[in-house]
Amino acid sequence: MAVVLPHTTEQVQQVVRYAGANGIPIVPRGAGSGLSGGASAVEGGLVVSMAEMTHVEIDPVTRMAFVEPGVINADLKEAAAAVGLWYPPDPASIGFSSIGGNVATNAGGLCCVKYGVTTDYVLGLTVVLADGTALDLGGPRLKEAAGLSLTKLFVGSEGTLGIITRIVLRLVPQPPPSATMVATFTDLDASCRSVLAIASTTRASMLEFMDNVAINAVEDVHGYGLDRTAQAMLIAQSDQPGETATREIEAIAAVCRELGADEVLVTADTAVGETYTAARRGAIPAVESKGRLLLGDVGVPLPELGALVTGIAGISTRHDVVISVIAHAGDGNTHPLVVFDPDDPDQAARAEVAYGEVMDLAIRLGGTITGEHGVGRTKKAWLGDYVGEDVVRLNRTIKDALDPKGLLNPGAIL
């Protein structure tokens, strides 16, 4: 029906009250970069865009950020960096996703293997409930035990319980410069065993995986001179202070060599390290240049990573669609990219089936259907298979209690 661009919490309250009185559904929207359709407009509804709510305030003394939901992740990082601080969560979309969306989906990223996910940095929220009430939950305090953990309940709620209008975030000091390693493997399984060994014995600040499809896609676009025959590439970083980073990255390199990597490069130079990580950072756009993508984010317990990657290769073969796997390997969270030609309806249909089978496989391996993108509208058919009907019912109980008319982001999650 319309897009509304509020500037204040009070304006959000007015919109919600109007919608409530008239039975109009509301879809809150950050930057619209979500990958599960959680911010997609619904028929006859209002989209409440946070694009105009972009105020950022950093308190360097208490190391906290007070931000409005429309702030782009990278802009927050930049404001924090200006005073020597760091907001760790780093979804690949840092340049164009909003903090409000990051909180609504409990976004992750590359740093999470060491630094955790969005919820670990959220200390307080202002939310507008379905009846238009605005609440301050939590606040600028590291410890809070007064009543139910409502702040954390709203993190990851994908706009279905209320609209987030202000966020208090914990910041940490900027980490020291990183040492970086890149290793290529002919043996896919050896790369997965290396991931497990590295994660069990070191404290890498980044541990990423790219498969052969991704390596070749990056090579096609950028021509970095990567080994096109490699079945897997691992990119790791350590940001320990002083010489410890070099020692840790050498330990990581030693694991890869011992488990059969073909080529292992190590650098303590951050500029050289940037060139090693460039391939990973450019991987999703490179694969996207091959066709349209269905981009998943299934995660498994780390010992099952090899089984997941191998199983996805089987799904790819069975349905004759390209699936590239790029992964935040260190935390078990993977991005299977199902590539298809939108003008080929048969291939598009096979891609949809493959996308679903990847989630079925993750569930069988004890994993999650979504580690960092949220359920939104694209994964809700799998939610029950994953969490079970009793947990779906508990989601529904809370949703109904907070939004009895069902006007907040209807059709998302449930």
Place this chain on the structure above:
Amino acid sequence: MAVVLPHTTEQVQQVVRYAGANGIPIVPRGAGSGLSGGASAVEGGLVVSMAEMTHVEIDPVTRMAFVEPGVINADLKEAAAAVGLWYPPDPASIGFSSIGGNVATNAGGLCCVKYGVTTDYVLGLTVVLADGTALDLGGPRLKEAAGLSLTKLFVGSEGTLGIITRIVLRLVPQPPPSATMVATFTDLDASCRSVLAIASTTRASMLEFMDNVAINAVEDVHGYGLDRTAQAMLIAQSDQPGETATREIEAIAAVCRELGADEVLVTADTAVGETYTAARRGAIPAVESKGRLLLGDVGVPLPELGALVTGIAGISTRHDVVISVIAHAGDGNTHPLVVFDPDDPDQAARAEVAYGEVMDLAIRLGGTITGEHGVGRTKKAWLGDYVGEDVVRLNRTIKDALDPKGLLNPGAIL
């Protein structure tokens, strides 16, 4: 009415179903060490004690712990340490509080200034709901975005939403040995300004405060030779790798010297460091030897720490009761210990009033009435003053949705 000691989730389900069918209230209880009365029995009710559910399993490969709720915090730490891992949350009660209780209250401790609180380590829970359904929420995965954040909702719920029967925790590698500093101050305000400066410029792994009453109480009991005239003592640690710890602790010492500390001692020797921290670790029992305690845990934004400590001294004078302040200063969380003689009804009444006024003061300073102990039964009269009636109503909405008969820990929080 009775104490029940289940051994399994299924037995908890049986108890809950029996209680539900017969309208009997249930109070879940870990080790009974809570300081807000959250595990106190209610008239005609069942106490479900977790004392028999003490299984611990550590997976060193994925760095996770699978524990039953009756496990004592120190026993988990020991099991983790045996394979080089660490469970950070360290309430002063580590030796006798249970992990189930720690999760139910979102317990904190000394390490939180750097390492966060209990919720930051909880990846999954098994809970038995009021209708006897058992649910697995979350699990052994660092990233999870499938549906509402139910795992986090149960953390800090103090047994009012369900009974926790199994917990999946994230572990981290053991930190390097700590360097330690202790500093004494004649000027109380200078000690608080030092806390703020240290917290803003370093990454201390511990930053604790003791006032003159606590110093003298410890000296009375232990005779360590502390300066009885000091108005405040700060104890700080750094656990950065290698030489970085020494550099950081020297930076912390420099702040204290510059802001007017009388005596500053620094050591990189962990055994000597233990002697420095012994005074802090023995402080609450030492103050307790002076009388019965009302032990609070109010927290404020760090710039208000001085105002809180000074204001508490005023409350002490006004009501003629001893109040000692011991604090996890680095995260703004304090323990005002109101000391009274239980055989002196007038003094006991004044102590109660003072205990409440400390919470009123914390609220006025933008702080919380409870940072790490929970609301339980002793603080619920202040919950509305702190969070506001709209937030209390939202707590109630969720409580009623999950426990419509109100049988789970009735009278706690709400």
